[in-house]
Amino acid sequence: MPPNLTGYYRFVSQENMDNYLRALDINVVLRKLVCLLKPDKEIIHTGDHMVIRTITSLRDYVMDFDLGVQFEEDLGPVDGRKCQTTVSWEGDQLVCEQLGEKRNRGWRHWLEGDQLHLVRRSPAQLAKFQSQRAG
Numbered sequence: 291m292p293p294n295l296t297g298y299y300r301f302v303s304q305e306n307m308d309n310y311l312r313a314l315d316i317n318v319v320l321r322k323l324v325c326l327l328k329p330d331k332e333i334i335h336t337g338d339h340m341v342i343r344t345i346t347s348l349r350d351y352v353m354d355f356d357l358g359v360q361f362e363e364d365l366g367p368v369d370g371r372k373c374q375t376t377v378s379w380e381g382d383q384l385v386c387e388q389l390g391e392k393r394n395r396g397w398r399h400w401l402e403g404d405q406l407h408l409v410r411r412s413p414a415q416l417a418k419f420q421s422q423r424a425g
Contacts, residue, residue: 292379295399296335299406299421301328310410310417314392316369323348331406331421340377340384353377363388 304325311321332343338358344351355361355377363375365388373390384399397410404423409416 292384293382293401294335295333295340295384295401295406297333297406298424299331299333300424301330302405302420302422304420305418306415307417310412310415311369313412313415314369314395320369329419330424331408 307325308321311324316324327346327348330345332341332345334341339356340353342353353363353375355375358376358378360374360376363373365371365373371391373388373392373395375386375388377384377386379385380398382400386396386398388395392413394413395411397408399406399408401407406421406423408419408421410419
């Protein structure tokens with residue numbers, strides 16, 4: 291049975307975010323701004339429904355979805371694109387596949403103790419994030 295990811299997670303670190311955003315053709319000004327952010331995560335996980343809120347000092351981004359059900363994701367706040375997104379479990383990892391203008395795009399979340407890991411995938415780059423469960 292997959293883990294329940296419900297909780298609030300504080301930003302710890304990120305690696306390779308600028309190269310990841312460059313691979314998505316994000317302009318230099320937005321890349322620099324995003325790389326300065328230290329996003330926290332709030333996850334509400336109830337059965338097959340999840341809400342993942344990414345919280346920054348600039349803007350919050352909310353994903354509200356049912357596991358295994360494709361939906362249109364508006365990435366306007368991130369890169370101005372829309373894609374067809376499906377999030378499902380692969381073992382103990384929450385896996386997101388985003389189909390759209392950019393191929394081979396998505397992410398993986400998993401827990402190791404109180405550490406929430408996130409690896410974002412773009413066409414040619416990976417960005418890694420680590421957060422610590424709060425409370």
